[in-house]
C-alpha cells in the first residue's frame with residue numbers, strides 16, 4: 001500500500017518528464033502526427049487531463065465511443081500514463097478525432113479502492129455511461145478500457161450490467177489488469193485484449209509497482225489496432241500513416 005502511494009506521488013512530480021517520454025516514444029513508433037495528436041489530448045502541461053466527449057450534448061453520434069477508467073492516483077479523469085497515448089493512437093488510425101468520442105470515468109482512483117478490488121463508485125459510473133451511450137447512440141462502436149485499478153473498474157462495471165447490454169460492447173482493452181486471467185463478464189473473449197507485461201506484479205495480484213507496470217503507452221498502437229479491428233469493418237485501419245507498432249497482439 002505504501003509502495004503504491006510513494007510511487008504515485010513520484011509520478012505526479014515527474015509527470016512532465018514522463019509525458020515527454022511518452023510523446024517521443026509514440027512519435028518514433030507511429031510518426032510525428034501521433035505525437036502532436038497526443039499533445040492536443042494532453043493539453044497545457046499535461047498535468048490534469050479530462051475527456052468528456054460523451055457528456056457533451058452533441059447532435060451527431062460518434063462512430064466510436066471510448067469509456068476509459070484511469071489507474072490509481074492518476075490525474076484528471078483519464079490519467080496520463082496509458083489513456084492519452086491510447087486515444088492518440090485510435091485517433092491517428094481514424095484520421096483524426098471527429099469520428100471519436102472519449103469519456104473518462106470520474107471516480108476517486110484511490111489506493112483503498114484498488115485494495116478493495118476496484119472502486120464500486122467507479123464501476124457504477126462506468127455502467128451508467130454505458131447505459132447512457134447505448135441509449136442515445138445505439139449504433140456507436142463502444143470500447144471499454146481501463147488501466148490498473150481502471151481495469152478492475154471495467155470488470156466490476158460489466159459484471160453489474162445485464163447481458164443484453166454487455167453483448168453490445170464492441171471491444172474491451174485492459175492494461176496492467178490486477179484481474180488478469182479473469183473473463184470480462186458478458187463480453188466474448190474474442191473482443192477482449194489484455195496487456196500485461198511479464199514481471200508486472202499488479203497483473204499477478206500484487207501491489208508492487210515496477211517499471212513493467214508503467215510503460216503500457218508503448219502498447220498504444222497494438223491496442224488501437226485491436227480495438228478498431230474488433231469494432232467491425234468501417235472503422236478498420238484506414239490511415240495511411242499506420243506504421244508497425246510495438247508489441248504483438250498476443251498480450
Ligand SMILES: *[C@@H]1O[C@H](CO)[C@@H](O)[C@H](O)[C@H]1NC(C)=O
Nearest residue numbers: 027028029030031032033243
Ligand atoms: C519526425 O520529424 C522529424 C523532423 O521534423 C523527422 O526528421 C523525422 O523523420 C520524423 N519522423 C517520422 C517517423 O515521421
Ligand SMILES: *[C@@H]1O[C@H](CO)[C@@H](O)[C@H](O)[C@H]1NC(C)=O
Nearest residue numbers: 052053054055056057058059
Ligand atoms: C446537456 O443537456 C442536459 C439536458 O438538457 C443538461 O442537463 C446538461 O447540463 C447538458 N450538458 C452540457 C454539458 O451542456
Ligand SMILES: *[C@@H]1O[C@H](CO)[C@@H](O)[C@H](O)[C@H]1NC(C)=O
Nearest residue numbers: 124125127128131161162165
Ligand atoms: C443499466 O441499465 C440496466 C438495464 O438495461 C440496468 O439493469 C442497470 O441497473 C443500469 N445500470 C446503471 C448503473 O444505471
Ligand SMILES: *[C@@H]1O[C@H](CO)[C@@H](O)[C@H](O)[C@H]1NC(C)=O
Nearest residue numbers: 131134135162164165166168
Ligand atoms: C435490456 O433489457 C432491459 C429489460 O429487459 C431493457 O430495459 C433495456 O433497455 C435493455 N438494454 C439494452 C441496451 O437494450
Ligand SMILES: *[C@@H]1O[C@H](CO)[C@@H](O)[C@H](O)[C@H]1NC(C)=O
Nearest residue numbers: 180181196197198199203204
Ligand atoms: C496474464 O494472464 C495470462 C492468461 O491467464 C497469462 O498467460 C499471463 O502469464 C498473465 N500475465 C502476467 C504478467 O501475469
Ligand SMILES: *[C@@H]1O[C@H](CO)[C@@H](O)[C@H](O)[C@H]1NC(C)=O
Nearest residue numbers: 197211212215218219246247
Ligand atoms: C516495458 O518495461 C518492461 C520492464 O522494463 C520490459 O520488460 C518491457 O519490454 C517494456 N515494454 C515494451 C513494449 O518495451
Ligand SMILES: *[C@@H]1O[C@H](CO)[C@@H](O)[C@H](O)[C@H]1NC(C)=O
Nearest residue numbers: 093094095234235238239240
Ligand atoms: C483516412 O485517410 C486516408 C488517406 O487520406 C483515406 O484513404 C481513408 O479513406 C481515410 N479513412 C477514413 C475512415 O476517413
